[in-house]
Every structure is written in C-alpha cells, then in structure tokens.
Amino acid sequence: MNNYLSIKDIDSLPEWVAMARKLKEDPKADKELGQGKTICLLFFNNSLRTRLSTQKAAMNLGMEVIVMNFGNEGWALEYGDGTIMDQGTSEHVKEAAQVVSQYCDIIGIRAFAGLAYRDEDEDERVLQSFKEYASVPILNMESSVGHPLQALADAITLAEQNTKTRPKVVLSWAPHPKALPHAVANSFVEMMQLQQEMDFVITHPQGYELNEEITKGTKIEFDQEKALKDADFVYVKNWSNYNDYGKVTCKDPNWTMTQKKLGKAQFMHCLPVRRNMVVADEVLDGKQSLVIEQANNRTYAAQVVLKKILTTLNDQ
Amino acid sequence: MNNYLSIKDIDSLPEWVAMARKLKEDPKADKELGQGKTICLLFFNNSLRTRLSTQKAAMNLGMEVIVMNFGNEGWALEYGDGTIMDQGTSEHVKEAAQVVSQYCDIIGIRAFAGLAYRDEDEDERVLQSFKEYASVPILNMESSVGHPLQALADAITLAEQNTKTRPKVVLSWAPHPKALPHAVANSFVEMMQLQQEMDFVITHPQGYELNEEITKGTKIEFDQEKALKDADFVYVKNWSNYNDYGKVTCKDPNWTMTQKKLGKAQFMHCLPVRRNMVVADEVLDGKQSLVIEQANNRTYAAQVVLKKILTTLNDQ
C-alpha cells in the first residue's frame, strides 16, 4: 500500500482486522520491519489519541518518530496556485511537502475541516496537497473529510466484541455545544459499508444528513427510538450541519444517549466526548461502554497501516 | 513501587540516595531494564530541568519517551463529577487517563498550583485524577502540592556535599515579583524530615508560614540572621503567602540572600532563580553555589524513581 488516505484504501477489511488482532497479541513482533525508517507526524490541529497511538505503533515497528506541530513550530502554508505570496503565508505546500519527504519515509498529516467553506473542506486541501507533492507515502491522521485510522480501530473493536451472526449497528447523532467536523462519521459510515454481516442504520435529526455521496445505500431513520430498537452496538457522535454547512442548528438534549435508550447495546464513541451532553455518565461509566478499548485499538489500527506501507516500501 | 506522587513514597531515603549516587557513576548500567517500555510525559505547565532530566533518565534506562504539552497540543480537561460538559472543556480526565495508560507503561504529570483556590490546589486535582483513573504508574513531575523529584535531587546533593556528622540546613524564604507555588518548599521540608542526622530550620517573614500539616515538628525561626547562624547548607526559595492564599504580601529585599548572610554555608536553589531578587549574583557565581549540581542530580533522582517503578513492573 502506498498511502492511507481513506477507508477506500482498505483492500480487505476482514484481513486487516485479523492482522490487527494478531499484532495486538504481540505488538513488537515486527520490530525489525521499521528499522532505519522514520515517520514524521505533522499536526495542524490538536490531538491526544492519534498523536500517542501513532507514535506507539511506529515505535512498536522499530521506526524513529519525529513529531511536529506545524501550526506553531513551522511556517504558515500557502495552497493556492499562482498566488503572489505577499500576505500571511510564508511557504508553499509544494516546497514543504517535497522537503519533508526528504527527511522521512512516511508522513502523517492531521488537518481538520475549517467548517467555513464546504468546497474547500471537501477538497481535503492539506492532505491532498501533501499527497500530490510528497515523494513518500502519506498517512491520514484525520482530514477534513475522513478519519480512517479511527474507523479501522472501530472495525477491530466491533470484531472483538461481536457475538452475533448479524449484529445491528446504529450511528446515532448527539448534541454538542460546538461545531464539529464530519470526518469521524463519514469514515465510520464508509467502514460499515464494507461490513458483510452487519445491519447498519444512521439516525439523526432531519436536516442533519451527512454527505449523500457517502451515505447512499445506507438506511437513515429520523426516529431515534426506532433506530435504536434491538441494537447491538450504538456509535454516538456529533457532527455539525452538513447542508447548512458547519452550523449548529440543533442542540436538542433529547438526542443525548442514556442508559435507557442504549438498552442492552454496547456503546461506542471515538473520544474526546462531552459527558452529559453527548452521552450520560451512567453509560460511559457502565460496563457496556467500549470507548477505552476503541482508543486502545487505535494503536493496532495504525500499526496495521504502517506495517502495510513499510512492507511495500521494503519491497521496492 | 507503583507510583511516585510525593516524598511519602520513599521507603528509605538513604537507600535511594545511595542508589542514585551509584547510577551517577554509570548512568547506562541499567539500559536493559526499560527496553520495550515507554514513558509518556504530560506537561500542563512549562518546564526546563524536569522536561530534559526526566527524558534523559528514561533514555538512560533504555525507555522510549513521548513528550506532550497537554495544554496546547491536547484537549482542555474536565475534572468535575457529573458536569454537563457544555462549556470550554472537551474531554474528561476519566477518559484521558485511561486512554493514555494504554499507550505507555508510565505517565509523568506536571501540573502547577493555580494559586486561586487553596482547596482545589491541595487536592492536587490533575495528579490525583490521573492516579485515580490511570492503569499505569504515575510520576509526579511537580504537582500543586509537591515536587518530590526535586527534593530527591536535593537529598542526593546534600549527601554528596556534606562533610559533617550533623550539618545544619536552613530553608530561607526570599522575595519574588510573582506569586509562586509552595510545591518545592513543601517537598524539601518533607524530605528534610526524613533526614536522620541533620538539623533543620525554616525561616521566613511572619505570615508566610507553609501548610502546618507539612511543617509540624519542624523548627521555624522568623529572624533570618538567627536562623542562618552556623548554617552548613542554605536552601533559598520563594513561595507566595499560604494563609492569604496565593497572594504576594511581602517583597522585602532584606530577605534576598547575599554572600554576607550566607557566610560559609553552601547555597542551594531548585532553579529557575531570579538573580538579585532571590539571591545576589555573587552567591550564584561563587564557589559555594550548588545549584548546577542540584540540576545535574535531577537526572539521577528521576532515574532512581523510574528504576524502582520499572523493577516493580517487570516483576508483575
């Protein structure tokens, strides 16, 4: 594999999940694979899980890790073609991506949606620019459109926890005080579309539809109670309005996940999570919550991806 | 040892000091002990010595080190129970601590006193919350109440420099333009209470008493001249008013340490130090100053602590 930009780069979800579960039993088994290789993780936004789990995964593979907060440690980047750079940006991504490629073997990029201009966000300007100009593989550590490392960790968690032949999985929108990106929800939906033996339904207030190009073919149910009926796994997540782009047009607390609504289902969330806003304490502190294990699986999701990239690099 | 939260976690100060002095002769002797182990250092406040010496100590033990400035790289943490998180905090420490535990074997935490609410500071909210929710050992890199790595380094320095059967050690308050925490003074007092063969006296302006629960049984002398008489070691440190909590109610320059006041004693300070405010240039630049060696011993203090934690981990 040359890049991990989206869920579409997964050629076989069952195989990847199986590989992750095997790595989890012996995380340092491939310690030789990354010897002498360096990964450079560039953060244009804050991070806790992604920052630490990706470092951990790379170190498990024997790689050297360079972490850089591009925003305040580097230079403000320009992305436009033909721009006369007489304003705030100091360096063009054309140079930055080529240059960073020379100091490492893989580049990880985190750059959130700005939520101001939908077209710009959908272009995944930062991620795709690095992909275009870099000469080494690119790892998406959450772009404006997707968070495929999270969704892969979610797939691992589902596989570990599922006991049914055909479990029911619900993605349930929740209220939040701030405007959040759609990346986690998008990648979760795309990942669920690769699941052969699961029933999947999305529930959210009317008007909070995700990008139809992503959700097409997936069942959407506006009645949360109906959607949650007989659920085995409930993935809760806020996102801002996609149609009235980046706006918070609903904060209805009736959408907050409670133990009563959850029933016997297992609870999932990518974290960080706003307690008693997105989900009640009783759920997070209860035994049906999988959030800590999801976070744990971030390491093995990253490790599968890096292992596949390293294997390709070593074969060249 | 499972955690290093305060001086109370030292089971035998002489043994720890002896171990540090031995490590200092051959810092890489235990290079195998930390192989495959990772420490994650989380900074909620600035740091120079602690940041570098703890990294160095961990690397001497063969560990991998992940450093994170939680404040600007991670998410604002919530500590309250039952809070409806609709304000500025994005993640509860319950999740953060559990999650970080999964990416490393030891967590170091630096979180200073806010000096606004005494009760909150005395609860060591950040440190104790991580201790409560983390599943790996916690290392105190300075909390709102104590700085036990510094005090251990001070004990090493005293042991190296002392030539008397029963030396006299003085903790002498000094003026400072800003309100500073009590952590260094607290831990130094607690460490001195473990010293069998030393005379210890604290001197400060009336009203600048430290927490009595910590100083009880220790001699306090308001007359600095009397206190300093025949001193062998003088540890100078500012702290803000503890009773009128967090206020600067005295900046009297008569408390500044000078060569004349110091006499033949050796000078100690944890650094950073305000020259000519806390202590005169002549003292810091003179031969009786131990401050650089104290800073050097930070590495070996951290290394003893990490060695003890690693040994316990490896025995499990």
Added chain:
Amino acid sequence: MNNYLSIKDIDSLPEWVAMARKLKEDPKADKELGQGKTICLLFFNNSLRTRLSTQKAAMNLGMEVIVMNFGNEGWALEYGDGTIMDQGTSEHVKEAAQVVSQYCDIIGIRAFAGLAYRDEDEDERVLQSFKEYASVPILNMESSVGHPLQALADAITLAEQNTKTRPKVVLSWAPHPKALPHAVANSFVEMMQLQQEMDFVITHPQGYELNEEITKGTKIEFDQEKALKDADFVYVKNWSNYNDYGKVTCKDPNWTMTQKKLGKAQFMHCLPVRRNMVVADEVLDGKQSLVIEQANNRTYAAQVVLKKILTTLNDQ
C-alpha cells in the same frame, strides 16, 4: 571540532563537502559514532528544514534527540549582567546553559535576529551566551548573524551540480513583504569566500548593502542584469535593510527572479520562499531549480558537522 558557530569553523571546505557527499551515499554508515550520545535542539524561533534535517542527521549517527521549543515550553531567559530580575525574565542564561549541558552532549540553538537593535543582533546574544556558559559543544541552527548549516548545504549542492572549471555564482536580492534577517546571506557570502574556483558577485538595490566586514573583497554590482550575465548559479534571497537596520525600504518587483532573468543558470534559495514575490512560479517549478536538493543536503551538512563534533568528543 568543538563548536559550529559560523562558517569560520570550517577548516577545509573541500574536505567537508567531500565528506558530506560520501555520507549521502550511505547515511547510516556512522550509526555507532553517536551511540549513547544525546543532542538537545533548542528552538527560540520557528523551523521546518532545520528542525527535521538536524534530527534526521543526529538519528543517522545513532544519537538520541531531545527537541525543545524554548519560547513556549521553557522559561523566558535573561541575558544582562547584574540585572535585578524583577520583570518578565525567569531564568538567566548562565544557569540555563550550564543546566542543559548536563543533560546532553551537544546543544543546538536557533535564535533569529530581532531586527530592532543592530548591536544586540550582531552580538548573537543567545548563541554566544550559550557558547560562553555551556560545557558542551554548541551547534548554530541559525543565529542573528549566520546560518552556517544552510551555507554548508549550499556548498554541497554547488559541488554536486557544478560542471564548469570556474562557474559564476550570483547572490541576488529579492523583494519580500516582511523584514527578514541577514543570516542566510551573510553565511552564503562567507562560504563563497572559501570557494577557490568560483566567480562570485552580489547584486542588490543601492542601500541594501550587507555588513561590509562580511562582504569586503567581494564584488557588488547594483545592476541586476549585468550581475546575472552568464551566471551559472543564481542564489536569490531577501534581506531587510542593514544600514537603516531592519527596515523594508524597497519592495521593487523588478528584483523578483524570473525565468528570463535566470537564463540558463541554476536557481538556488534556502526556503521557505514566497512564490511570485521572491521568485516566479516558472522558475521554482522548472528544471533549473535546485531548492529541493538544497533542502535535502541540509541533512548531510548537519551530519558532517555532528560527525566532526562527535569525533572530537569521543577522542577526549
């Protein structure tokens, strides 16, 4: 070699360039040299190339690397002698430099010119203070006066690309919206003065003369067209006015480098570069641009310097 503070620390440019080109063929050949050694990179200013390439070079040599953004992670430093530190600075460089020296084997320092006070900048206050008080070798990662790692990378690039017996090299000033330091231009001039077999000319608007102590003996031509005639290599760089210190007194777009002006010469720039301000897109995107290779050579420039310092350390 004990320190790398300026181009003057290069004893034989041809030998250093030859060593770099050899290292480039097998960057990990000296992996044993830095075993057990630590370099601490202290950044008082932003960095992309220097940050990553110096880390990479150190890792290639087997060293452990500690990176610290002194500005926001450490304490505000005081440099004055005898200052009563009752204002914004928390720690004197005398302590900081001695202390950091105890945690590592080499210290790298980046501290740009403030461009407010020429005397202060020419003193290279941060770099020289660390050099004075540190007890380990100091590496200049760009000071207020020079950027000798960049100039060494430029020398490597010239050596790799040159095919003439006596090539003509031009340093050509370019307009820029912000006031920039003179460090890169200064070190490039000093490096060119060590070139035995090259013709060198500097061109810039009248009044934009660099420090005469540095340029003395070097040809200066105010007519850019004349200067560029028959050039083999054109190094383009902005700097602010040196005489009207730190001011931007010219933004004349006629000085922007274009393909027409460049002719058949190869184009050089240290990066980051403002496109269509300093140089036209057509040049940067064309085949005559060497900027990406210059950035690549930053790794090998740093590696030569570190190798020389490590060799001296190991001999002691």
